[in-house]
Amino acid sequence: MTGLIGSRVPRPQDHRLLRGRGRYVADVPAPGALHAAVVRSPVPHGRITGFDAADSGACALGPQEIAEHTRPLPTAWRLPGQQPDQVPLTAGTVRYTGQPIGLVVAAGRAEAEDAAEQVRLRIDRLPAVFDADAALAPGAPLLHPDNGTNRAGEAHFGDPRAEVEAAIADAAHVVERQLAVQRICPSPLETRGLLAEWDPAVERLTAHISTQSPHVVRQELAAALRLRIDQIRVVAPDVGGSFGSKVGLQAEEVLVCLAAVLLGRPVRWIEDRAEQLLAGYHGRGQRARARLALDADGRFRALHADIRSDLGAFAAQAGSGPAQVSGLTLEGPYRFERAGAVVTGVHTNTAPTAAYRGYGMQESSWIRERLIDEAARELGADPLQLRLRNLVDGPRHRTRTSLVLDGADHAGALRRAAELAGAHRAADEPGVRRGVGVTAASEVTAFAPSALLESFGIDWSGWEGATLRINPDGTVTAHSGVTSVGQGVETGLAQLVAEHLGVPMPWVSVQLGDTATTPHSDLTSQASRSLALAGTALARAADRMRERMRRLAARHLEAAPDAVVLDAEAGSYRAGTGEISWVEVARRGWKGWRRDSAEHVRLEEHVDFDPPAPTFACSAHAAAVAVDLATGQVRVEGYWAVHDSGRLVNPMLAEGQVVGGVAQGLGIALLEEVAYDPDSGRPRAATSPADYQLPTARDVPPVVVEHRCTPSEVIPGGYRGVGEGGILPPPATVAAAVAAAVPEIAAELTATPLTPMRIWAAWDAAQRR
C-alpha cells in the first residue's frame, strides 16, 4: 500500500479506547486476586528496630522475609566509582520518607490499607538532609556512612577542565550563573501498578504491569527473586502514560511479585496518587554553576558547567543517567572551541530521581539558553542574531563531547520560529509587560548503538529487533520490543509495515508489550528511538517478506517472479491469466509447499537493527508572554514550535508528541515542583496532591507546530526521533520571553518554576534597588 508513510492516519486502537474498552492493569480480570498496600517509612532517615505485623490481621512481608527471599536490583548506568551500585529492596536503614519497608495483602485495597496501619514499626531516627548542596557541606548527615560522603560519584565530559578554563580566562566576556531545574513528579494519569500471578504447579510467574520496559522488568524480577528468566512472563497491557516513570522496577513491584510467589494467589497493587508524589521516582532535581565565554563580537569561545544532580536516597538503576546526558549535550546546536562539564551525583534523604522525558537535555537546554540570553543582554546584542551566528551548520558537526550532529536544519528552524513569533501582535495594557523569547535545542534520538552504550558502561542493549509473520490465514502480525505508552507507536509501525509489505493497513496487527512474543529490548520506547530503530527493523523484515511471498506466489502460478503483481484491493496475486489469493499463498507457505529454502520455511522474518550512530533532531521554540507586574503572574499568549525530526511517518502523531511535550515543558517552566518540607521530611504535595500543579487547558495555549523534514543519513528511511523534542525548550523559552518583557529581573530568572510569587518578589526587589 503506498502513501501510508507520511500520512495523518488515525489510530486503530482509538475505537476501543473511546468506548471505554481500554485494558489497563487495574482492569485486567483476576478473580480471587488479593490486594496489596505498602508499609512505608514515616521518617526520612532512621534504623528499623522493629516490624511487627501481628495485629494487622493480614499476610505481611517485612524486612526479614524480604531480605531472605530477594536480592538487590542491579543498576544499569552508574557514575564512575558509584557506591552503592545496587538498588536495595529491603531496608535496615530507611533513607527517605515513603521508602517501602514491607507489604500487606488483604481481600481489598481498603482492607489492606487498614492492615498496613496496624503494623507496628520501631525506627530510631537519624538526622536528615534534603538539599544537595547541604548534603555536600561539612558535617552533613551521611546517608551511606561507608562512603564517608554524600557524593555518589563524578563524571567528566568534553575537553579537559584546564583547557576550558584557559579559554574562559582568555575570553573578552564571561557570563556566569547559578542555574537550577526543580524536582518533578512525572505524573502520568495512570499511576504504577501490577497484577502478579504465580502458578506453583509449573513454577511460572506472570506479571501484568504498567510498564514501558517489559524485558527489563523480566530480567530485574529474575535477578531479584532468584528465578530463571524463562520462568517469568511480563505483559504490558494498555499503559496510561509513562514519560520515563515506568522504565524499571521499584521495590514495591518486586514485593508484590514476591507475595504472589509465597502465597500462590494472584496479588494486585495499584499505586495511588499520594504514593506517586511521595515515593515514586521523581525527575530532574539539578543545579549547576555554569559559564559561557564569548569574544567581543559575540562568537562563542567556551562553555562549562559544574552540575550537581540530586540522586535522592540512592541512585536508581539509571539514576545518574539524566545528569550525565546533561553533561554530554550541554553545547546543544552551537559551536564552541572548548566545552565541558563535571557532573556530581549527590545523595539526599529524598525519593530517588530517575528518567523523565527530556532526560538531561531539557536541563542542559535551560543552562545553555539562559546563559546565551544573558550574554546577549549584557553585550547589548540581539539574542536571535547571537544564536544564529554561533549555530552549527552543515551536514556534520562534532561536539566537544564527541557527539556528531547530522544535518538537522538548525538555522532554518530558528529563523522560522522567530518569523512566526514576529507576526504576533498583542495589545498594550497598563501594568502588564509583554515579551517574546526564542531558543534552539538539539535532541539526541535513536539512542544508541550497542557499542556506544558499552563504551559508556551502560548495561542496556541499543539494537532493536523485529518479528514479522504472515499467519496461515493471511493476517499479518508484527512484533517489536518497543512499547506503547500512549504515543501511538503501533500505528506508525503498522503504517511502515503495510507500506513496505504492500498490503492494506487493516491487514496488519502490531502487537507489543508481551515478553512471550516480542524481541528483547532494554531501551524500548525511551530516548526517542521507537520508530527510527524498531521501524527500520520492521521495514526490512517487511521488504524481505514481500519478496518471499511474491516468489512463492510465482512458483504456485508457475510464472517468473517479475511477472507477478499483488492486487492488494482484491487480495490476490496475478500473473497473466493466473491468479492466487494472498491467503492461499500464506496457507500453503506454512505447509512448506514450493518453499525457497529448506532452512527457512516459516513465513516469519526476524530482523535486528543496531544503528551505526545516534541521529539528531532539532527544534526552535518561541513564546509570547504577558507578565502582570502587580501579581507576578505569567500568561503564555502564543507558542510556536518548529521541529526538524527528519522524515515523519505520521505527522499527526508527531504533532501530538510535540504539543504534549510543550505542555509538560510549560509545567516545568511555571507550575510544577516537588518541594521537600524539612520539618515533615516529605514533599508538601504528598499530603495534599491537588497542590502539585499539573497544566490544565488554561495553562497551555494553542501551540503552532511546524516541521522541517531533513532526512537522517544515519537511519534508513530518514527518520529522526521526536518523542522528547517538545519538552526541551519551553522552560528556557518562557524565561527568555519573561526576561524580554521585564529585563529588570532577567538576571534572577535562574530557576524554575517561575511562579507568580518568585516573579513578583524579583520585581519588588528590583523596584527597591
Added chain:
Amino acid sequence: MSTHEITTAVNGRSRSAQVQARTSLADLLRAEFGLTGTHVSCEQGHCGACTVLLDGLPVRSCLVLAVQVDGAEVETVENLPDGGLQAAMREEHGLQCGFCTPGLLMSLAHAEREQLPADEVLTEVLPAHLCRCTGYGGIRAAVERHWNGREQR
C-alpha cells in the same frame, strides 16, 4: 462499619450490589459492575478521569459514595453512542494514552446535551479535566470539529 444493599440504574439497566459505606461510586462501577471504562487517578476530585453522569449531571465518581446512588441513575462511557464526538476525537488525535478520555467524554457529552456553545466548552468544560499526554491540542481541535459540524447540519 456498615454494609448496604443498593439498587441503581446503570446505563439504563437496574443493578444491585452489597457495598461497604466507604466504597466509592467509581469502585462500585469498576469492581462490582465490571464497567472498567471509568478510571481512577487522583481520588481527590481534581483530575476528572472518573467523571460519570449522575441523574444526568457530571460528577466525580471518586467523591461520591456508592451508597449515595441508591435509587439514582448513573451513566458511564460505555453507554455513549458511537457518534461524531468519538469520530472527531479520533480524527484530530484527541487522545494518546486514553486514560483521561472516558471522563472527558462524559463531560463533553453532557455539554453537547446542554447545547453549550463551543467556546464555553473550551473555556469552562475542558479545564476541569487533566490530560498529561496531549497538551490539549487534539482535544480542542476535536471539540471545534464536532461542534462546528453539528452547527452546519
Added chain:
Amino acid sequence: MKPVAFAHAAPREVPAALQLLSEVDAVALAGGQSLVPQLNLRKVRPRAVVDLNRLTELDHLDIGESAVRIGAMTRMRALERDPGLRRALPVLPQAIGRIADRVVRTRGTIGGSLCHADPAGELPVLAVALGARLHLRSVRGSRVEPAATFFYSAHVTSRARDELLTEVEFPLRQGFRWRFAERSRRAHSGPPLVSACLGVATDGAAITGARLAGGGIRERPMRLPRAEERLRGTRLGTAAADVLDAAERDAEPPAECAYRRALLRALLAEVLSEPFERWA
C-alpha cells in the same frame, strides 16, 4: 487511598440528623467535594458519616425584600444559574461561578463550602463582606451566628461538632453594589490564594459606605476597616493609592513580628532547659 471503615446513615429529617451528629465521632457529609478527599487521604477518620443529601428541606432558596435565605444543602450549580438570585444579589452567583470547576459545583453545597472554611474561599469572604447570618441547630437547640464571628481559623468555625448549619441568610443592603475578585497561586486556575469582596453605597459620584473583606491574608476572612474608612468620600471608578495603602496596613501581621519570634525562642529555650524534676 481508601477511607477508614465507617458507618453511614442518610436521614430524611433534620431532627434525626441532629441526633446522629450528637453521637461520638460522627461527621456531616454535604456535597463531599471537600470531605471525601480528606476521607480518602485518611486525614478524617470518622466512626460514622451522617449523609445530609436526603434532607430536602435544607435545599431551598428564598428571595425576600430584605434578605436572601438559602438552605445549606442547596447546590452551587443551582445558585449559579438561578435568575432570581442573579437579580437580587448578583455577586453571589458570580463568586460561586469561580469555585473550583463545574463538575465540583454539581455536587458542592453552599453550606459545605462555608463549613469547610477555606481561609481564602469565595463563600467565606462573601459571607463576611455581606454580613451573612448562619443558622445552626443541634439537639441542644438553635442559634444564629454572624459571619464575622463564625470563622475562627483555617478550616475551623464556631460550629460545634454536633451542630448542623441549616441555612445562611444574606441581608440585602439597600444602595449597596458589590464586586468580587480572587487570585490563585498559578496564573489561571486552582484554589484562591487571596480573595476580596467589596460592597459600596454611593450618592452617585462618591462612596458613602463601604464593606470590604479579604480572604487568604489571615487564617480566616477579615474585614479591612482602615480601607473602608478611606473609601468613604472617594470618587467612584478610582483606585486611590491611599485606599490601597490602608488595605495593606489592615493586612499587616501583628506589630513587632520579628521581636515576638525572638521572644518565643527565648521562652522555649527557658522552658526546655528547666530540669525535668521541676516540671509540674
